[in-house]
Amino acid sequence: MRAQFEAAAEELRDDLVAVRRELHEAVEVGLDLPQTQTILLRELDGLGLEISRGKSLSSITAVLRGGRPGPVVLLRGDMDGLPIAEATGLPFASTSGAMHACGHDLHMAGVLGAARLLADRREELPGTVVFMFQPGEEGQAGGRLMIDEGVLDAAGERPVAAYALHVDSATPRGRLVTREGTMMASASALRMTLRGTGGHAAFPQLAIDPVPVAAQLILAVQAFAARRLPATDQAVLSITRLRSDSEAGNVLSATVDIEANIRTLSTATLDTVREHLPALLAGIAEANGCTLDTEFIASYPVTYNDPTETREVLAALDELVGAERVTRLEAPSMASEDFSYVLQEVPGTLVFVGAAPDSGPLPLHSEHALFDDAVLPLQATVLAELAWRRLERG
Template structure:
């Protein structure tokens, strides 16, 4: 891969690390991220870009127009943190009850670096680059909201490709991982409220106790995928929340609330779960004299890397000194970059930033990241956009 950005990116290392640590120390959760947005806008100021902010979320879209004619390419970074009290013990740790435990602070800093690298070569740039800084990745569907607010047409022309990186603090530093086709699973949920009558714990025969019914439902839900979905079509279903309304130890609950998290890789598996699992839960409850309210919640779709685009990305990454790995199987985690990939062919690439001494996993309150690789991350993003535009210009 052309190394024109590698040399320039190394000169940005200190600045990118400082910005990343500033963002890490002031994480914000969800769709309203005013402090985070302020940092993004500050760092983009003076780069000669068209800047747009979101109406219903704190997004930032920056459009860089090259001096040479050509198509548009989109680069994306997510902005939001998780509602986790940090215990990483790094000097710049957050103390506000939230934490960048999924590396979104690195994503933002890396994309800011790519924006700076490309802006310095605007006179040579063959087309347009759209930089999308997106809130609400952690369950709020911020990517879908940005699309609804016009992200895909922000530059006036639909991008020919979209790229994003996602860091991983358990993957060896510098390793690049991707695959054509399904990259990450869809994420759905199912809320269940099992209703009995409650009563005295000494006289359960005079009540309809929903607790053992809920226990039976839990076992049925946990084993559903193994018996209803082909083993060759991965699906993971877990009960993640459980709560009863009993407020005393000698009182039978009247209601038990449960929630399941559902991960699938195919429309067939998802449709089976959506149709058959509520029916199974309802039958179990009714068999024991309980009522149950079931709400199925569709969330993120499968993240699908465009096969042709991804093979091209892999061919470029293979030119780099970093270790490039073709992922054998998709991850069962999910990503709302999936919404952008439904609109624009593109690729998500995992990037290893495991620190010296190792780290707890993503989403852990002890997760730590090696941010000295931000220059490499920025160079890769800039090079993908640059080379994709050159590819179209040369064709």
């Protein structure tokens, strides 16, 4: 049943834009976001929600119990920014050296809007909605920490579904994008310390210089992706950090630190990388008289949209905005999301919302990233509608 939230969401437009811009200017990074948490608690006050705060992070869990019996649905909004100095020139730009360059300020405002829409119709609501406000999405696994602290059991029973929206500054405004199955890649890292002996740059024959060996390792990483992984199961391996310990132009390095970022779309491919790549690289190092220490760091798992839930979501989106504004992705994104931790536990769907400004598309995670906050009523409507329909289904 369509709940018809559009008109009420439009009435919230000015409030949602104002709080989004306040959150944008007050951006914080990581797991400890006291100022952001304070703003959200202020906005949630008076809605009649059961609110709890995180213990190890500045999270907020808010539970709305409807007037009719039914299951539980979860809506997620991430809270943290990035350590990027903003260069947008906006009147509400952050000046702290951090920036909401991934749109999390819009995510929070959108979930706040959905909370207000659903709370206003509490007596009709056929079940319970959990609003999950989560720090530490940008690499600190805040979603995993919130699960460990009990967010999925906050209502007394597990959600039957979970939904999240993610704005995109490179997608036309108001377009909704998702797909069944794998939506986004896993993210992991391989950290390496390559050790030689160092020495005088004039006499490399008297030393074991790890720098040219590091070059061999970098090429081997690229060759591994091209020749050891199936072309039908996409993976991206990138060298993201490279640093030697030499502080002078005439000194050969004794050690080189290297980090590879690893993106895969399946557990099998990730297992292949984890099992075989370190051994290959260690062999190259040894053949050149060096030693190699490696550390594999598993970060976010694959973001997997449950096919059954996502078919229902797509049908709802088609009805809400028209099929011409709904894109079914042909292939997953190689970016990652820690909403994946929730989707490992609860069937659900992540949807991208186009928020490109009139000036044209811009990349996420850029100091120039701009988002058109005119999409906020749409975000609130979609989240409220998806929650309502899923509760109606029982």
